[in-house]
Each structure stands twice: as structure tokens, then as C-alpha cells.
Amino acid sequence: MFKGMIHKGALSALAGLLAVMLILPCLIPRFYVYLIASILVMALLAMSLNLVVGFGGLFQFHHGVFYGVGAYAVALLITKTGLPQWICFVLAPFAAALAGLIIGLICIRLRQLYFAMIQISLGSLLWALAFRWYDFTGGDDGIHGIPMPDILSGIHNSYYFILTVFTLSIIGLFFILSSPFGITLQAARDNAQRCEAIGVFVRRHQLFAIVIASFFAGVAGVLFVVLEGSVFPDLLFWVLSLEILIMCLLGGWFTFAGPIIGAALMLSLRSFIGMQTEYWTLILGIILALLIFFLPQGVWGYILEKVKSRKEAVVEREA
Amino acid sequence: MDTASTYGLSELAMQLLVGLSRSMILFIISAGLSLILGVLRVPNVAHGSLYMIGAFAAFTVNTVIGGSLGFWLSLILAPLFVALVSFAAERALFCHLYEREHLMLLLFTFALMLILGDMVKLFWGVEYKSVTAPDILKGSVIILGQPFPTYNLFLLVIGPVVGFGLWLFVNKTRVGKISKAAAVDRMMVGALGINVSWVFCTAFVIGCFLAGLGGALVAPTMGLTLGMDHAIIMEAFLIVVIGGLGNIWGALVGSLIFGVTHSLGVMLLPQFAIIFPYVAVVIVLIFWPRGLLKSVW
Numbered sequence: 001m002f003k004g005m006i007h008k009g010a011l012s013a014l015a016g017l018l019a020v021m022l023i024l025p026c027l028i029p030r031f032y033v034y035l036i037a038s039i040l041v042m043a044l045l046a047m048s049l050n051l052v053v054g055f056g057g058l059f060q061f062h063h064g065v066f067y068g069v070g071a072y073a074v075a076l077l078i079t080k081t082g083l084p085q086w087i088c089f090v091l092a093p094f095a096a097a098l099a100g101l102i103i104g105l106i107c108i109r110l111r112q113l114y115f116a117m118i119q120i121s122l123g124s125l126l127w128a129l130a131f132r133w134y135d136f137t138g139g140d141d142g143i144h145g146i147p148m149p150d151i152l153s154g155i156h157n158s159y160y161f162i163l164t165v166f167t168l169s170i171i172g173l174f175f176i177l178s179s180p181f182g183i184t185l186q187a188a189r190d191n192a193q194r195c196e197a198i199g200v201f202v203r204r205h206q207l208f209a210i211v212i213a214s215f216f217a218g219v220a221g222v223l224f225v226v227l228e229g230s231v232f233p234d235l236l237f238w239v240l241s242l243e244i245l246i247m248c249l250l251g252g253w254f255t256f257a258g259p260i261i262g263a264a265l266m267l268s269l270r271s272f273i274g275m276q277t278e279y280w281t282l283i284l285g286i287i288l289a290l291l292i293f294f295l296p297q298g299v300w301g302y303i304l305e306k307v308k309s310r311k312e313a314v315v316e317r318e319a
Numbered sequence: 320m321d322t323a324s325t326y327g328l329s330e331l332a333m334q335l336l337v338g339l340s341r342s343m344i345l346f347i348i349s350a351g352l353s354l355i356l357g358v359l360r361v362p363n364v365a366h367g368s369l370y371m372i373g374a375f376a377a378f379t380v381n382t383v384i385g386g387s388l389g390f391w392l393s394l395i396l397a398p399l400f401v402a403l404v405s406f407a408a409e410r411a412l413f414c415h416l417y418e419r420e421h422l423m424l425l426l427f428t429f430a431l432m433l434i435l436g437d438m439v440k441l442f443w444g445v446e447y448k449s450v451t452a453p454d455i456l457k458g459s460v461i462i463l464g465q466p467f468p469t470y471n472l473f474l475l476v477i478g479p480v481v482g483f484g485l486w487l488f489v490n491k492t493r494v495g496k497i498s499k500a501a502a503v504d505r506m507m508v509g510a511l512g513i514n515v516s517w518v519f520c521t522a523f524v525i526g527c528f529l530a531g532l533g534g535a536l537v538a539p540t541m542g543l544t545l546g547m548d549h550a551i552i553m554e555a556f557l558i559v560v561i562g563g564l565g566n567i568w569g570a571l572v573g574s575l576i577f578g579v580t581h582s583l584g585v586m587l588l589p590q591f592a593i594i595f596p597y598v599a600v601v602i603v604l605i606f607w608p609r610g611l612l613k614s615v616w
């Protein structure tokens with residue numbers, strides 16, 4: 001019963017947060033609306049990564065590729081085929097999931113660092129293709145001025161669209177993680193041998209997790225195109241993949257909401273520090289080093305830990 | 320249409336030689352990366368930044384001292400400076416993380432990459448820089464009736480020399496043998512009363528020295544820009560992976576594959592030349608997922 005009450009409290013807090021997010025664009029300048037929208041896109045991407053890295057325990061080091069594939073898929077579908085934009089929006093995440101399936105099938109045979117390395121090399125191949133195939137992908141210039149449906153014109157409209165898709169996606173991710181599949185995935189992370197012994201096909205679960213994560217990364221890619229109206233090869237570059245890993249670390253690996261906090265912190269720091277100085281990467285590097293040394297569980301992980309220990313103290317006192 | 324047939328055999332040989340000389344620089348860099356990966360088991364993402372520092376330091380030595388003496392000194396001083404930087408970073412920060420999770424080590428090297436990259440911007444500025452080779456290495460020599468840049472010939476000589484030196488270090492010196500043992504079983508090495516932390520430090524600094532040497536050697540062949548760290552690190556990683564993690568000869572095989580497929584790509588499909596090595600890497604990894612040569616772990 002106690003647990004149910006917390007759930008209710010958390011739920012109403014989330015509903016309140018959503019209400020604030022809905023009203024917010026009317027109150028703040030356009031720049032902040034844009035910033036929040038880009039935070040939502042990055043947060044979705046980081047959460048999809050956390051599904052595989054934090055909950056699946058896989059070394060998914062080139063997750064940005066699926067984001068890029070989703071973005072490029074929607075850009076190419078809109079500019080090269082006559083399909084209506086909304087159908088392209090729906091198809092693109094499936095393209096990313098397909099890329100996830102193919103890359104996943106090759107990677108999943110290997111463990112840990114080898115897994116990471118082969119994924120990085122496959123991802124770099126896709127990057128090199130997008131970078132050089134001028135006739136098809138626009139090469140290093142990318143594709144700009146992708147036409148959007150009229151209803152998405154203007155930052156406010158695209159903000160609401162992004163917020164809607166983001167909310168639906170995190171609800172989806174939450175249910176996936178609390179489903180038997182999600183729990184099995186976490187069990188396989190903690191003890192793969194024991195899981196196999198009781199008859200769980202660990203690799204298949206992990207592959208499935210990669211496909212799901214790629215799908216949501218593809219959704220984030222579509223949202224990026226909705227926000228920016230352009231794509232470029234940097235979306236597939238390995239630096240972005242490492243940056244979203246940092247967002248997960250910054251927020252907290254094993255927490256559900258951690259990556260959102262990480263993305264929000266990182267993007268707001270980037271835009272505010274970036275205004276003051278041109279040495280933003282230096283500061284990012286220092287922040288990252290400090291985190292590794294002093295806060296390896298992440299900001300949100302740290303808060304959750306504190307809340308938990310306080311609660312335990314209360315229980316002890318009452319007992 | 321057939322672009323290959325428009326080239327004569329001697330041009331083909333020339334293109335391959337250019338590819339081979341590029342392989343030598345890649346070999347020197349990736350051998351250092353492989354050494355660190357083998358002993359510390361950390362993919363050193365900052366390796367590319369150390370290479371960049373090596374190249375910029377070589378530029379500074381060349382401008383301060385000048386002439387051919389400046390060039391030869393830069394080949395020693397620039398890698399030493401890089402080794403000093405990496406030594407400081409390792410002893411001050413990195414060595415406290417050895418007990419932590421692997422991912423933390425990797426992310427720390429990424430932090431180092433971000434910091435060092437901006438440090439270069441801070442000290443050397445954003446302008447394009449170039450280094451000229453000494454007179455003796457300028458111009459070209461005639462091989463098979465074709466002109467071949469002397470500097471590339473110099474690279475073809477220096478690559479095997481560095482490889483032999485590294486082989487001597489790993490197999491013939493006490494420290495090298497201990498690092499090899501630490502790569503296989505670090506607990507056992509520690510149990511024998513050897514300070515594993517210092518073994519790691521030595522391997523790390525030597526690996527970074529090689530990155531700096533690669534940077535100093537590459538300086539006369541290209542313009543020095545701030546993005547050069549990003550470009551090289553992925554190539555070096557892939558070379559190490561296809562060669563077998565931690566295997567120095569594997570790094571040699573990998574760089575030969577990388578350099579030669581790239582120069583073949585330049586001949587066949589110049590637009591897609593950079594894709595050729597990546598395709599080669601993927602093919603190797605599909606058939607030999609753990610690399611061509613035996614990895615150390």
C-alpha cells in the first residue's frame with residue numbers, strides 16, 4: 001500500500017511537470033523553447049542508449065549511428081521519394097531498427113570491448129559512406145531545408161510535436177523496462193551465466209534490446225530533423241556517441257530518469273558556457289573528469305541514493 | 320571506364336609505395352595504442368590528441384631552432400614532450416582509477432582528449448600550421464622510372480626501425496617482459512612483488528611517446544589543424560582491432576591493410592577512397608572477429 005502511494009505521488013508530480021512543459025513555451029523566449037526541444041531530443045537518444053548500456057550491460061559505444069540513420073532515413077525519404085512526410089516519420093525509426101538488427105547480429109557474437117570495437121567500425125563505415133556519397137546523401141554538406149508539414153512550422157509547433165512524441169516514447173520505454181522482457185534483460189546483465197542456466201536465451205534478449213534501442217534512437221533522429229530541418233554526417237560520428245555516453249554517466253547509469261537529467265545538464269551547460277567562452281570542450285572535459293572521480297553514480301543516481309538512505313534512517317528510527 | 324587500366328604497372332607500384340609509407344605512420348601510432356591496450360586494457364581515446372600535440376610541438380621546435388637541425392631535434396623533443404604530458408596525466412589522475420570499472424577508464428581518456436584538444440587550441444591557436452622537411456628529405460628520387468617523394472622513402476625506413484625498437488623493448492628488456500606478463504595476468508605480477516601501477520605507467524608513457532613520434536613524423540607531410548586528432552584515432556583503433564588487441568605485429572598488419580586499401584581506393588574510386596579501408600575492416604572482422612593475429616587477452 002505504501003508503495004502504491006509513492007507511485008501515485010510520483011505520477012501526480014509527473015503530470016504537474018508535463019503541465020508546466022505544456023505552458024512553458026508561452027512564457028519564455030524562443031531561444032529557450034528551442035533549447036528545451038533539443039534537450040528532449042537528446043534525452044530520448046540518451047535514454048534509448050541507457051536501455052542497452054545501463055540496463056542491458058552491453059558496450060554500445062556507437063549508438064549515435066542509429067540516431068543518424070533515423071535522421072538520414074527521414075531526410076532521404078522526404079527529399080527523394082514522393083511519400084507524405086508523416087509516413088516518412090513513421091518509416092524512419094524502422095530503418096534505424098533494421099540497422100540495429102544488422103549491426104546487432106554481427107556484434108552480438110562478441111563480448112565487451114570486442115563488441116564495442118566491431119560496432120564502432122561498422123558505424124564508421126556508415127559515417128564514411130554518408131560523408132562521401134555526394135550524389136545520394138549530400139556528402140559532408142548534408143541535406144538542408146528538408147520540407148516539413150505546415151502544421152510543424154514554427155518553433156512552438158515543433159516543440160509540442162517533440163514533447164508529445166518524447167512523452168509517448170518514455171512511457172513506451174518505461175513499460176518495456178518493467179515488462180518481463182526488461183527484467184530478464186537486467187538479470188542477464190547482472191548474471192548472464194545463471195540466466196542461461198535457467199533457460200533464458202541471453203543473446204536473443206540482448207539483440208532485441210539493441211533493436212528496440214535503435215528504434216527509439218531513430219525516433220530521436222526524426223525529432224532532430226523536425227527541429228533542425230537538416231542532416232549532416234556529424235550525426236553518425238563517434239564523438240556524438242561518446243557524448244551521449246557522458247550524458248548517461250552524468251545523470252546516472254542504472255536509473256530510468258538519469259539520462260534526461262544528464263542531457264538537460266549537458267546541453268544547458270553547453271549553450272550557457274558556450275556563450276561565455278570558446279573553450280567549451282575544455283570545460284566539458286574537466287566536468288567529466290570531476291564526475292568520474294567524485295560522482296561516478298551520476299547526479300540523479302546520487303540524489304536517489306541520498307533519498308533512499310534517508311528513508312532507511314526513518315524506518316530504522318521508527319522501528 | 321576501367322580506371323585501373325589507365326595506370327601503368329609502375330604507377331600502380333608507386334601508389335602502393337605511397338600507401339606503404341602512410342602505413343608506417345599509422346603503424347607507429349597504432350603500435351603505441353596497441354601497447355597501452357594490451358597492458359592497461361584501456362582504449363586510449365586521448366591517443367589522437369597526443370599525436371596532435373606531437374605534431375604541434377614539432378612545429379614549435381622547428382620554428383624555434385630552424386633548419387635541418389630543428390627537424391631532427393623535433394623528432395626527439397616533440398615525442399619527449401608528449402611523453403612528459405602523458406606521464407603527468409597518468410601519475411596525477413589516471414593511476415587512481417585502475418581499480419575502477421573499465422568504462423570509467425575509457426571515459427577518463429575521453430575527458431583527457433577533450434582537455435588536451437582545447438589545450439592545443441589555447442597554446443597554438445587555431446591557425447593552419449606547416450613544417451618543412453630538411454633539404455636532404457625534400458624532392459623526390461626516381462624509382463622504377465617514376466618520381467617518388469624522398470620523405471616517403473624516409474618514412475618507409477623509419478617504420479621498421481621503430482618496430483624493431485619496440486620489439487627489442489618488449490622482448491629483451493626487463494620492463495618490457497614485465498609489461499607483457501602484466502598484460503596476461505596482472506594479479507600474478509602484483510603477487511610477485513612488482514609494482515603494477517608503475518608498469519602500467521611505463522607502458523602508457525611509451526605508448527604516448529609513439530603517438531608523439533607519429534605526430535612529429537607526419538608534420539612535414541600535411542597541414543597541422545585542430546581536427547587532426549579526431550581523424551587519426553578512429554583509424555588507429557580499427558587497425559588495432561583488425562590486428563588483434565595488444566599485438567604489436569598485428570598493428571603492423573592492420574596498418575598495412577589500411578594504408579594499401581586506401582591507396583588502392585584512391586586509384587579505383589577516388590571519391591570513395593576513405594571507404595575502402597573501412598570495408599576491409601568490416602570484412603576482416605566478420606571472418607576474424609578477434610583480429611587477424613592472436614591478441615594478448
